[in-house]
Amino acid sequence: MSPGLKFSIHRYAxxxxxxxxxxxxxxxKDNWPIIYILSNSAKKSLYVGETSDFYTRMVTHLRTADKKEMSTIHIIFSDSFNKSATLDIESNLIKYISADEYPAGEEELTKSWKLLNSNIGLSKHNYYQKSDIYWQLFNDIWEKLRSEPEPGRIAFQAISYIDNSDLFKYSPFRSxxxxxxxxxxxxxxxxxxxNTKTIIAEGGAGTGKSLLAIHLFKLLMTDMGEFNYRYFGxxxxxxxxxxxxxxNKYENPKLALVIPMTSFRETVMKVFRKVKGLRPSMVISPAEVKKVHYDIILVDEAHRLRRGxxxxxxxxxxxxxxxxxNFDRDKHTELDWxxxxxxxxIMFYDEKQTIKPSDVRxxxxxxLKSIESTEVQSLKKQMRVLGGERYIKFSxxxxxxALPPGTEKYRSRKYECLLFDSVTQMRREIQQRDSETGLSRMVAGYSWEWRSKKNPELFDIFLENEWYRWNSITADWINSENAPDEIGCIHTTQGYDLNYAGIIFGREITYDKEKNEMVIIRDNYCDTEGKRGVTDPEELKEYIINIYRIVMHRAIKGVYIYAYHPELREYFSQFIPKPGAESNVVPL
Structure with missing residues (x-):
């Protein structure tokens, strides 16, 4: 219980x-601000609201088609509530319920609640004591809702569990x-x-392109009468x-969200399944666009559209x-489709995340950007990495x-970036971070054959007298049971967030001290489709550097780095501290 902030939750028909x-x-009766939750456990539908005029609001709901079908109301009250606090707690309830899952797992997803709220883009607003006392009060309310008996229990998973979930990170109710x-x-x-046919929203990794795409899709599919405008200041x-x-222009629009990468597409389909007005079938692969013509197509991760x-x-x-x-496969691409x-x-694009010759050039x-009918938007603010723009620029x-000689080693009190001489030690640290925060994984460049793909009894990577396996699955590997004991690759991490990443710069990349440049060892690069037909060494180098850039920008809290080749390890050691005294953080 929060110090001095008591609350009550009452449940009525x-x-x-x-x-x-x-x-x-x-x-x-006296018009205090309160929060309420309407629910129908049989239909698994739920609505969260707040009001300072309870009687009038309930009369309205009892006359509204979707609300009057509700069977139960939870009323949440505290003497410490004010309007700002109830708005914020309402917002948090919507965000966390939208991403909450029934404990039994994915196969039981239909037992989780489907939100009727149409609010999008709930804006962050600050007020006195928001960050500490009222956040703790929300946690206490959530735990109380979790402790209720079935049927009709509102909350299932712990806040810390939901924070790490993809359903939460890509919810259209996120701010x-x-x-x-x-x-x-x-x-x-x-x-x-x-006059505008194409819109390209450009931004680097972690600038929130996917979240913006999902917000926009939800906005376009929400009825005008269901919007809550109070959040837009x-x-x-x-x-x-x-x-x-x-x-008025798109009364009943035909929309699709195209996502080229299978694993990430399946994740967003799960998000859509839980939100009123959205359906998993609205999230499609590029090949599925051939079936119908659309008013609006949104393409997330557009840099992964393919060519023949x-x-x-x-x-x-x-x-x-x-x-x-009626396209020539050799001349046209999924972009043309x-x-x-x-x-x-509308495309969400990052040129620096092109990683294979099959990607559209x-x-x-x-x-396309040079055409008059194309409008370009830029996203620059870093939303994922706690190291912010400083770390993005450094990495x-x-x-x-391009770092000048004598540049100080990267240190930050907000973000860990450490260089390891031992991959074994790095693995231990990643496993420790995983036990503390979850979502901490090892990731490597593709410079060892994937032998375990055909025979799961085999190992793939041998380092420091220890054997390791590549990811045993490709879809949603980061959240799989075996992930903490395996090593992932770019294809299992692109589009996802980690808390910590342990990155192995593999056998295919080293450093030339005299030329001050990265060197690619083509024969050690095991992605056959990633190098076949690539005759320009600089093109292959660009793909591989982009791969490492992407994984270095996946982690929210920190990256741990190990380089297979000692030349590259020595180069990194000029700019990245090692664990121990050398890594003491300094305030920014």
Whole structure:
């Protein structure tokens, strides 16, 4: 219980007798701010609200089609509540319930609640004691809701568990920052501009492109009458005007969210399954666009759209879709597919996350950006990495060999970046971080054959007299049971967040001290489709550097680094501290 902040939760039947039942409760009669939760355990539907006029709000709900089907109401009250506090706790309840899962696991996902709330972009607002006392009060309320008996229990998992879940990180109820809001407004304006066909939102890893894409999709699929505008502050009049104009133009829009990467696509489908107005079938692969024409197509991770080269087992599906759309497979790409099948195209793109020759060339995007009917938006604010822009700049210059001689080693009280001489020691540290915070994984460059793919009894990587295995699955590996004991690759981590990453710079990359540049050893690079037909050494180098750049930007709290080649380890040691006294953090 929070010091001095007591609260109560009362549970009643939600029916026409409710107002008579609670007539004697003083804080409801006297218009105190309260939070309430409406639920129907049979239909697994739920709605969270707050009000200072309980009677009027309940009369309205009892006359509203979807609300009057609710069977139970939880009323949450505290003498310490004020309007700001109830808004914030309501916002947190919506965010955490939207990502909460039934404890039995994924197969029981249908037993979790489906939110009827249509709020999007609940803005962060600050008030006295928000960060400590009221956050603790929310935690206490959540634990009380978790302790309730079935049927009708509102909360299942602990806050710490939900914080690490992909359902939480990609929920449309997560807050947008000010830069994302500006991007959202500009995209809405571009959708209303008849001269704009394509919108490209550019941003590096961790700038919140995926979250913005999901927010925008939810906005476009929410009925006008269900919006809650109070969260948009000074921009509220403009936002209302834009939403009304969009709803007039796209009354019942045909939308799709295209995600090229299978694993990440499946994660977003889970998110859509839990949100009113969204369906998993709205999240599709590039090949599925051939089925219908869309008013608007959104493409997340657009840098992973493919062209007809080094496609492996996907070649058949690629050729079939090209044929259906009357495209030449050798000349046209998945980028051409989504352009053809949409009236408006919105893409979320990062040139530095192109990692294979099968990816659409960056020149194709540059050409598209130069067209008058294309509008470009930029996202720069770092949302994932606690080291912020300082770490992003440092790690980018490190991989580009652009740090000036004598640059001080990277130290921060917000972010860990450490160099290890022993991969065994690094693994122990990653396992310790995993036990403390979860989501801490080992990741390596693809410079060892994946023998265990065909025979799971075999090992793949031999380092310091120890054997390791690559990821045993490709879909959602980060959250799998075996992940803490395995080593992942770029394909199992791109698009996901980690708390800590233990990165092995593999046998395929070293450093030339005389030239001050990274050197790629082609024969040690085991991704056959990643190098076949690539005759320009600089092109292959760019792909591999981009891979390491991506994994170095996956971790929220810190990265631990080990380099296979001593030359590269020596280079890193100039700029990255090692564990122990050398790594003592300094305030920024």
């Amino acid at each position: 939600f029916d026409d007798q409710l107002l008579d039942t609670i007539d004697s409760i003083y804080y409801l 947008l920052n000010s830069e994302q809001y500006r991007g959202l407004f500009h995209i809405m304006e571009a959708l209303l501009n008849s 000074n921009e509220e009049p403009l936002f209302i005007e834009l939403v009304r104009a969009l709803k 080269r080094n496609l492996g087992s996907y070649i058949g599906a690629f050729n079939n879709t090209s044929r259906v759309l 989504v352009k053809l099948k949409s009236d408006k195209l 960056s020149n194709d995007f540059k050409e 980018t210059m490190l991989l580009d060999c």
